[in-house]
Amino acid sequence: MIDLQNIHVTFNAGTPLETRALKGIDLKVPEGEFLTVIGSNGAGKSTSLNSIAGIVPVGRGKVMVDDTNITKWPVHKRSKIISRVFQDPKMGTCEDLSILENYAIACGRTKPKGFGFAVNKDIRAQATESLSVLGLGLENRLNDKVGLLSGGQRQALSLLMATTGETKVLLLDEHTAALDPKTAAFVMDLTNRLVEELGLTVVMVTHSMSQALDTGHRTIMFHQGRIIFDISGQERADMEVKDLLDLFKKDQGQELADDSLLLG
Amino acid sequence: MSYYELMGTFELSFIFAILALGAFITFKILDFPDLTVEGSFPVGASIAAVAIVSGIPVISNPWVATLLAAFAGFAAGYVTALLNVKFKILHILAGILVATALYSINIRIMDGPNVPLLNVDTIYTVFDDIEIMASFEAKTLFLGVFVLAVKLLLDAFLATGVGMSMRAAGANAAMAEANGVDVGKMKLIGVGVANALAAVAGALFAQTIGASDAQSGVGMIIVGLAAVIIGMSLMPSRLIWQATFAVIFGTAAYRLAIAGALNADSLGLNASDLQMVTAILVIFVLVAQHYSKSYFAAKKGAKK
Numbered sequence: 001m002i003d004l005q006n007i008h009v010t011f012n013a014g015t016p017l018e019t020r021a022l023k024g025i026d027l028k029v030p031e032g033e034f035l036t037v038i039g040s041n042g043a044g045k046s047t048s049l050n051s052i053a054g055i056v057p058v059g060r061g062k063v064m065v066d067d068t069n070i071t072k073w074p075v076h077k078r079s080k081i082i083s084r085v086f087q088d089p090k091m092g093t094c095e096d097l098s099i100l101e102n103y104a105i106a107c108g109r110t111k112p113k114g115f116g117f118a119v120n121k122d123i124r125a126q127a128t129e130s131l132s133v134l135g136l137g138l139e140n141r142l143n144d145k146v147g148l149l150s151g152g153q154r155q156a157l158s159l160l161m162a163t164t165g166e167t168k169v170l171l172l173d174e175h176t177a178a179l180d181p182k183t184a185a186f187v188m189d190l191t192n193r194l195v196e197e198l199g200l201t202v203v204m205v206t207h208s209m210s211q212a213l214d215t216g217h218r219t220i221m222f223h224q225g226r227i228i229f230d231i232s233g234q235e236r237a238d239m240e241v242k243d244l245l246d247l248f249k250k251d252q253g254q255e256l257a258d259d260s261l262l263l264g
Numbered sequence: 265m266s267y268y269e270l271m272g273t274f275e276l277s278f279i280f281a282i283l284a285l286g287a288f289i290t291f292k293i294l295d296f297p298d299l300t301v302e303g304s305f306p307v308g309a310s311i312a313a314v315a316i317v318s319g320i321p322v323i324s325n326p327w328v329a330t331l332l333a334a335f336a337g338f339a340a341g342y343v344t345a346l347l348n349v350k351f352k353i354l355h356i357l358a359g360i361l362v363a364t365a366l367y368s369i370n371i372r373i374m375d376g377p378n379v380p381l382l383n384v385d386t387i388y389t390v391f392d393d394i395e396i397m398a399s400f401e402a403k404t405l406f407l408g409v410f411v412l413a414v415k416l417l418l419d420a421f422l423a424t425g426v427g428m429s430m431r432a433a434g435a436n437a438a439m440a441e442a443n444g445v446d447v448g449k450m451k452l453i454g455v456g457v458a459n460a461l462a463a464v465a466g467a468l469f470a471q472t473i474g475a476s477d478a479q480s481g482v483g484m485i486i487v488g489l490a491a492v493i494i495g496m497s498l499m500p501s502r503l504i505w506q507a508t509f510a511v512i513f514g515t516a517a518y519r520l521a522i523a524g525a526l527n528a529d530s531l532g533l534n535a536s537d538l539q540m541v542t543a544i545l546v547i548f549v550l551v552a553q554h555y556s557k558s559y560f561a562a563k564k565g566a567k568k
Contacts, residue, residue: 053442075441084442092442094435097428104425105432109444113425145502161443 001201002029002052002169007061009047021047023225025061031168034195034202034216038209038244043222045205049171052203054078066168080110083162085155087174092158095147099138099157102146103127106161130160134190152183156190163194170195172204176211188215209241223252265527271404277519278407279472280487281512282414283465284495286458287488288511292496293422294434294454296345299359299485301462303366304340306481308333308463310370313379313476316386326387330467337463338456340366345455349448363481370478378477379470386471407468414461415508422504430454462488483539490546491515497553521545 009022022044029035039045050056052063054075063071070078086092093102104118107126124142131139134156138149146154155175162170172191176184192215195202206212212219218232221244228251231239265273283301290298315329322328340362347358371377391402421427432440433450440447462484470476495514501507525541526533533541 074446076444076446079442079444086438086442091436091438094432094439096435097431101428101431105428105440105443105445108425108429113429113445115421115424115426117423118425118428119423 001031001033001066002027002203003062003064004028004048004052005062005064007048007051007063008059009044009051009056010059013059020225021056022051022058025225025227027220027227029201029203031201032199033218034200035204036212036216036219037203037205037222038207038212038219039222044225045222046173048222049173049203049205052169053082053084053171081167082169082171083109083165083167084171084173085158085162085175087177089151089154089158089178092161093146093154095145098143098145099131099149100124100127100142102157103131103161103164106164110165110167126164130164131157134160150183152179152187155179155183155187159187159190159194163198163200167198168201170200170202172202174205174207177207191215209244213239213241213244221248223248228252265523268400269523269527271400273519273523274516275400275404275407275472276469277516278404278411278512279465279468280491280519281411281515282468283462283484284488284491284511284515285411285414285418285508286461286465287485287492288508289418289454289458289461291489291492292434292507293431294451296348296355296434296451296455297359298341298344298455298458299356300341300344300362300366300455300459301484301488302359302481303363303370304337304459304462304481305466305469305484306370306476306478307340307366307373308337308466309470309476309480310373310379310466310478311336311463312467313381313470314373316381316384316471317379324384326385326389326471330387330464330471333463333467334460337466338460340463341456341459342452344459345452349451367478367481374476374478377479378475380475381471382474387468388471403472410468411512415512418508419505426450426453483542486539486542486546487515487518490518490542490549493546493553494518494549497549518542518545 004025004027007022007025011019011021025044025048027048037045037049047056051058052065054070054073058071062069065081094105097105100119100123104123107123108118127142128139136153136156138153138157146157149157159175175191176187179187188211202216204216213236218230219236220227220230222228229247283305286301290296312326312329312333315323315332316326318324323332344358344362347353347361348355353361388403391399391406394402422431429440429445430450430453432443433445433447437447440450466480469480491514492511493514494517495501495510495512496507498517499506499510499513501510522538522541522545525531526535526538
């Protein structure tokens with residue numbers, strides 16, 4: 001479903017601040033796979049996610065999604081096949097608009113935006129139905145501004161919004177990192193439920209090694225702009241955080257700076 | 265203030281309310297501080313005036329002339345947004361550049377610094393021989409209905425798929441893009457429409473005072489801004505239809521305050537002090553807003 005071919009990304013090219021964020025990434029994520037991505041700060045995990053979403057232009061290489069070359073597509077065009085949930089709960093929703101209006105915008109993601117009213121009976125019914133799944137009572141607050149919701153509620157709403165319409169690929173950028181542990185667990189559980197139900201292809205960036213191993217089907221680790229390992233199947237199932245650290249040490253000949261990753 | 269003067273104040277405030285609704289789109293919806301209106305307002309005035317006095321059938325119809333003004337205003341706004349979206353020129357600077365160029369273009373259009381509208385039909389001509397009320401009352405009433413129609417159209421537009429996308433594009437561009445909204449396109453349309461409204465206001469203004477003048481755009485940006493700021497701080501504006509109403513109300517409140525200040529003999533102000541009075545009024549409202557916010561915040565904190 002996702003096929004990154006020899007992706008190079010360089011920030012501030014040609015200046016003293018030149019940073020080679022990605023140094024030739026090759027990555028294939030088959031349809032229906034849930035991939036988790038870990039790595040320390042600046043390793044390139046978010047940059048690779050952003051290169052799929054189109055926020056970061058790639059210097060060299062090809063981004064293919066669903067057998068279509070989307071390397072040159074702008075962000076808004078890519079969002080018809082790729083949906084995203086951001087780390088910051090404030091980013092995924094519009095706080096000045098009501099829950100229903102936000103939902104209506106998300107419903108328009110895969111469709112052309114016309115001059116019909118954005119909020120109509122169908123959208124209202126659809127929003128009520130899908131919001132009630134959350135069990136947060138948001139279906140009774142459709143006309144409340146999103147700014148009134150808590151971070152966890154906003155993130156749950158973002159997730160629902162990202163999975164409306166015909167989404168094929170879901171990108172999650174540390175979407176539980178800004179939440180308290182209980183809310184994070186709720187949002188993660190919701191994520192698993194929605195992904196399974198809709199059979200989505202998912203790439204999830206996380207700082208937590210245990211979350212990376214406990215969620216999804218496959219885990220890759222970035223280090224200094226490269227993918228240093230790629231584990232799945234039984235090998236991954238048997239693995240614990242400690243094994244992951246050992247693997248890193250063996251591979252890189254150095255200790256992984258513990259403070260840059262959550263080990264818990 | 266006499267009844268006649270009061271009606272005159274309302275007449276002008278309804279005209280400026282059209283421009284203020286445009287400022288509402290740029291400042292509040294798109295978060296795009298647009299200074300093009302300083303140029304698109306007089307362009308609307310001059311295009312309408314030149315078309316009306318041209319004597320060419322159809323074109324010299326005042327309604328057609330006003331429509332032409334709207335198109336010209338849209339084009340001006342579109343160019344400003346294009347400079348910002350495509351060439352990444354700072355929005356304020358893009359507006360200043362276009363407004364500056366429009367000053368010269370305006371004099372070209374009028375082939376001089378002004379065009380008088382004498383002995384020609386304007387959209388107000390039909391009210392000259394009206395039986396049931398004085399023509400100045402009819403004019404004011406007509407402009408009030410016109411503004412209300414513009415407001416309702418704008419409300420409806422902002423509730424459509426495109427309108428909602430525009431609101432998202434201004435409020436949270438990253439979220440809008442992630443939901444398939446072409447943020448650049450929204451700016452092009454929004455700033456275009458805002459300047460079309462400014463140009464229509466210019467066209468109606470020229471027909472009201474009976475002339476188009478190259479200088480008439482000076483201070484228009486503050487007029488729009490003052491209306492939006494005053495209106496939205498005096499009235500509830502949580503919902504779109506409330507906010508657009510607040511903008512119209514704000515224009516009237518602002519014009520009344522200005523008229524009151526200029527009329528009060530004790531203050532000794534001249535008509536030429538208008539811009540200064542406006543600026544002071546806007547500063548006053550902004551400062552009051554600042555203090556009321558910190559006052560309410562302190563009160564809230566004390567409760568906890």
